[in-house]
Amino acid sequence: MNQILAVLGSMNIENKTVLVTGSTDGVGRLVARRLADRGARVLIHGRDRTRGEQLLNQIRAANRGSAAFLPADFSSLAEVRRLADAVRQECDRLDILINNAGIGSGGAAGQRETSQDGHELRFAVNYLAGFPTHQGSAAPFDARHAGAHRERLFARPTPDRLR
Ligand SMILES: NC(=O)c1ccc[n+]([C@@H]2O[C@H](COP(=O)([O-])OP(=O)(O)OC[C@H]3O[C@@H](n4cnc5c(N)ncnc54)[C@H](OP(=O)(O)O)[C@@H]3O)[C@@H](O)[C@H]2O)c1
Numbered sequence: 001m002n003q004i005l006a007v008l009g010s011m012n013i014e015n016k017t018v019l020v021t022g023s024t025d026g027v028g029r030l031v032a033r034r035l036a037d038r039g040a041r042v043l044i045h046g047r048d049r050t051r052g053e054q055l056l057n058q059i060r061a062a063n064r065g066s067a068a069f070l071p072a073d074f075s076s077l078a079e080v081r082r083l084a085d086a087v088r089q090e091c092d093r094l095d096i097l098i099n100n101a102g103i104g105s106g107g108a109a110g111q112r113e114t115s116q117d118g119h120e121l122r123f124a125v126n127y128l129a130g131f132p133t134h135q136g137s138a139a140p141f142d143a144r145h146a147g148a149h150r151e152r153l154f155a156r157p158t159p160d161r162l163r
């Protein structure tokens with residue numbers, strides 16, 4: 001977490017467009033809020049419309065960066081692709097993609113859960129969803145502006161990175 005904020009803190013974020021997947025809660029929400037405070041345009045993502053719109057309203061009330069809320073359930077690859085389309089409609093160029101959405105090991109103990117496409121749920125949400133998000137958003141993604149930070153920001157969060 002501190003590492004993510006340190007990397008972002010070293011970048012000029014003002015007026016950059018950043019998609020933070022899984023930003024209706026937890027670390028993603030905090031990162032989205034910090035980015036907006038520094039003048040970024042933040043694309044908030046998650047499933048929960050109430051929490052998404054709460055964050056949207058907070059960012060608008062702070063009157064610094066701007067935001068839009070793009071809901072999508074990553075347990076469906078069709079919804080992931082729809083998110084990529086929505087991103088393309090929302091901006092000409094995506095400067096930064098933070099693949100943060102994910103689910104931990106909790107849930108129905110011992111039960112195998114599956115996604116809407118029949119994949120193991122955590123594999124679908126935590127890993128498979130990241131590929132169409134990245135590829136689908138790649139057209140407007142301008143790597144020149146992300147520079148050396150690109151790989152680090154694209155990397156999946158791990159406990160080490162979240163410390
Ligand atoms: N916290 C930790 O100790 C820890 C450790 C290692 C890795 N991680 C990883 O770091 C990331 C953030 O963790 P966190 O603790 O901040 O998680 P969190 O508070 O549970 O938030 C998870 C975010 O992902 C979204 N999300 C979950 N399932 C989704 C789905 N099916 N479709 C779309 N969005 C979905 C949630 O949105 P909605 O609720 O709106 O659907 C929420 O915005 C996750 O990928 C997690 O696996 C966390």
